[in-house]
Amino acid sequence: MSHLTMKDLATPSEHWFKGSVGAFEPDQIHNYLYELKNALGDIFKISFYGKSVVVLSEPEAVRYILKNRPGLFRRVSRIESVFEDLGVHGVFSAEGEDWKKYRNFLNPAFRPSQIKLFYPSIYLVTQRLCSVVPSQQKSFNFQQLIERYTVDVTTKLSFGYDLNTLEKPVSELQHKLSLIFPGISSRLRSPFPYWEYFKLSKDKKIDEALVLIRDYVAKFIAAAKQRIENNHQASNILDSMLMADPESEHEIFGNMMTLLLAGEDTTANTIAWAIDYLTDFPDIQERIFHEIRQRYPKDGQLKWDDLDDFPLTFAAAQEAMRIRPVTPFAQIENNNDETICGYKIPKGTTFFVLLSDKGMSPELFEEPQKFNPDRWLNIDEEKLKTIAKDMHPFGGGARLCPGRQLALIEMKIALIELLYRFKFTKETHVGSTRDSFSMTVKPQNLFVRATARNICKQETEKEIPTLA
Template identity: 25%
Template sequence: MSWVSWTLDVPCRQVLAVCLLMIFSLLFHWYLRNRKRKGRLPGPFPWPVIGNLLQVRNNAHLKLNKMREIYGDVFSIKFFSRSVVVVSGQTAVDECLNSQSVLFSARPELAMSQFVLQGKSLTFARMDVSTHKQYRHLALCALREVTRTKTRTAFQHRAEEDGTTSNVVNSEDRRSHIEQLLLEEGKKLGKRLVAVGELHNQDVVGLTASVKYEILSTVCNINASVLWGQRYGRHDSQLKRMVNATKGLQTSNASTTLLNFMPSLIKILRPAVNSFVQLNESLENDLKTQVQSRRQQTESCNGHGNKNGKDHNSVLDYLLKVLDDDKLEQNYETDRTLLLVGDLLGAGTDTISVAFAWLIVYAATFPEVQKRVRREIETFQQEFDRLPTYAERCHLPYIMAYITEVLRHSSFVPFTIPHSPHNHGNLCGFHITEGTVMMISLWSINRDPDLWEQSDKFRPERFINRQGEFDRTKADRVNVFGGGRRRCAGEHLARIELFLMVVALFKEFRFERLGGQTNLPDTELSISIHPKVIDVRTIEIG
């Protein structure tokens, strides 16, 4: 080819490239419009084999929120070859979780939940509406019974056994067993945080790891007490196993999640899968040990146990009583019933430990807010000569506003556990096929600038009305517990834990960021959104 013909060919190539690009753009635009016109879902173009995985691999909640600006509140992406529908914004999420709660309350068939939990988990398994309703109601009853059980003194126990009086202390004046537990564990946690702060001083990495461990250890101990009535010493081997197993499950979550969308990767990810299975078996074995222990105690108690008793000190006690009750109209499967304890343990450990961490980090980052929270606690204590109960939270509106704003601003649970329709249906005009994986973005609600003035700003005052009261109507817009039939069964317990932990910690301890940092730390997304560093020093108030 001559030099002249080559130079003449260059513009032709450029024109051809431009033409091809324009044709491709027009076809792609037509493709998106055509999908929407026919009620099919819009969404980004998926790459062969991997789909849109690389586009959302880091900070998925932020990446998907950006896609929402392009494709709308309901759109489709692909993880490998599996389609995933993303639902964002208050209107679409409300239609999905509440207006059409029955239709969209199923769980998709995910490989790990079927493989590890045999499809019997209330939280993860796909089950029919009536079965899920039955066992969710049972879980709610168990938690309701445990959270209202009152603390009994040794004097009360003796009096009741002797039959000398049935009114030693008015039941309305007694703090619940859970509330007393939380106040005690909160104080212990504060003292341990003081110690690790003194130990690590300016070592941010060591301090972060120690603070996270102490918080997780506290949450595991609280859960053990609530779920099977066992409260461990700080160095107890079983408590350490629980903490290590939970940390292991958090670490292996990313690898095992991939298997839900590409089961063929199991050969490559076999070590992570084996670790995940072993950690689950460890927690399951601990639960079986507790079940055997409780049954032995029941049999040794004059052959009657607590069948005639009204108080249930743990969820497990309540569930065993239900299983042993022959008069109940409904039948409960033993395995599925006892798995409720494991479900509540899994759901309430990572999320609550991350919530506790954020409550401390926000307090240290915004010292004026922290002072106002502490002042409200001191005012209540001066008036009533004691710390508040959860039932008295209306007297502490700023604490409620602080907790709610931490939940909103951190939005540390960015998505619900995946939903799926029981049958073919429509959502916001789009056709959703049965079994489709649905990611429901809670982040898109909690940080929506159309719902919240200065949504990126941390302002607890937004939840205080003109009368100085906690604005419950506005607080109800904040969503961290899901909604509808799949709303978190442990929500009430979680709210008690958050309130009482703030009371216990903020009354006796002050939190400061190392170096006087005034910006919140960077975040990481695993199961929840958690702070990369917790560079917070805890100081006991004299």
């Protein structure tokens, strides 16, 4: 029997009191963890002001933890307390019976049959996205635009309300939402909950943002109740939740906030990373355009059944998720004493579980640093199974992200429509794009130019380059 304990874990050189605090910029913690993994191995320990954190990437141990949530493992308890304090407690932050209840609330909305019913709304918002791209200045911040797109999709599907931030020069709701994730991330990093005793300027801004967001959601709820009274059936996620439990408005608000935040950030970030890479590799972007032009429906209407006809286009999104996973690690706590990789880990220890380490493994991917969507084409089933076991962009186990299929549909339709209509090039004079972590990893400073494509139907198929 192993006698190894946490004291035996490899540890980087740290400050005697602060630990790893100060060793990295707060928005670069993901890169710091992966760099340490390369230096120290699949399991090691860091600390923050005396609190030890186990960083884990060993594949079998990662699968064990993800599989045994929420029973043996949970999100770190601080996540729940921070979300509760802000009044945005929902399926993301909940544990135990609360999580089961919220999950049952949301599950019906993410069934494939229901997502298919959502398609016309997603298509409508995507057409609006394409219509506003030419109205941008010569160069524009793509990340900000695509966040407005995903806010519009999410509010339409969640509340049945067409917020239309895309056509508004200033989106109040989207601006306020953009303050919440950084605020949550900052509080999770804080060594103690100072906001319970006094508020800094950034905390007051979060409070003000939440007041406005609650006002929006209250109006959505009132409209949903009227719809239900008139129609006696659910037409969106909010309707379904109110019909299941009409008295739980506080809980509904928390879960609606979860949908808004997750829908805006995670999906938008992956689309943005894909565009970022395609501006760096214009030859791949051209091949994707030719694929779409070949296979786009002749009637000019992209339909649900068409979405799987563009393998190279979707491969670009898969490759972006591999290299730039928007959720690079999960913060987990063990509910009982555990032995992980031969080390005895006491109950209540914080784990940073690296979810996408194998995405950069040369054993799975040749030249893993290279952006190469072709690696996803004609991939054999066995390798796909291995990748699915070792890469977890949407989490895993019972707490696998319920909205993953919806997110993939949004990515597909947005990339197909945008890359069919526009050629994107990087705006270089504003500086390079950088990654930034704030609950999720997003591109900062992603300025692009969009040039309208010639999509004349006169061209014959033989004139279009064959896809590699």
